[in-house]
Amino acid sequence: MFFSEMTARDAFKFTKQKMTEYQTEILERMNAIEVDAHWFRRVFHTFAASFLFYYLLPDQDWINLGKIVLPVIIVLCMVVVEYRRIRGDLDHQRFFGLRNYEKKRPASYLYFGVAILLLFLLFPQQIAIPCILCASFTDPIIGESRYYLGKKRAYAIGFVISAFFFLVTWYRADWWVLILVPLLGATGAVMGEAKKLKLVDDDFMIQMLPAILLLLMWQGLLAIGINMLPPPMLHPL
């Protein structure tokens, strides 16, 4: 009886010890994983395209209120985090993938978030969707092709891809709109990406510049009685 009790206790101790060793090994292995900051930043960009899910949210009173309040709260939280980081309350090292020049100014993810917020709240989805797609895909594509093909070719590729996004999202517009809008939108997107400003990040400009250009064009044409806007691309559930 005593012998069997001892064995059970020993077995329990042995299992516990093995479990702890196993746990420590897993933790050490996970800590040994290194994430490449370059690709992390690229994937962060493409991830942002999933925010377009916003336009599928149902058209109900309380959800419509949430569509305004929730993005504002998220961006405000980002502002608070960035404010604390710049002040030095939060360690810069904890923010993985930040560039050196972002140490003393708001990081690009904040600019990205503010631009998406403005597009969601102030622009029709026909303008907002291609602009968000440009920031999500054109920006990293330009970044990658710049490395292999040089600046000029990278911007040319960026222009073609941005024009494609505008073409696809406005596919139900009139033929003349399908010529003008991709040209204007892609020009704005590439200019927003190419022009590096000290205070405003390109992640903001690549979305806002084409959006403002298209908004002006849309409103200008509306003033003379022409509505160039196609029907919405995405429909709430």
Added chain:
Amino acid sequence: MEKKNDTRKENIQKLLLRLELWFAPVLIIVPIGASLFFLWDWYVRGFSTGSSVYDGELFLGLLLLVGNLAFDIPFLRSIRTLRKKE
């Protein structure tokens, strides 16, 4: 035993601070989930009812899926190679 516990605690603390490790799965799974939802929505509301109004969902679903996979693959590869170096 105490030393082992300390190392374990240290490892857990290190892991908690490495936000990129927590973000990485989200950055991969969410866009793929969203794109599949767009495609499902197109299938249910558009394709199965014979309506072309929902083709926008199809375009965006495909764009999201292809665009994200194109960048996810090198991202995952980069994680693996850095691990090998370790």
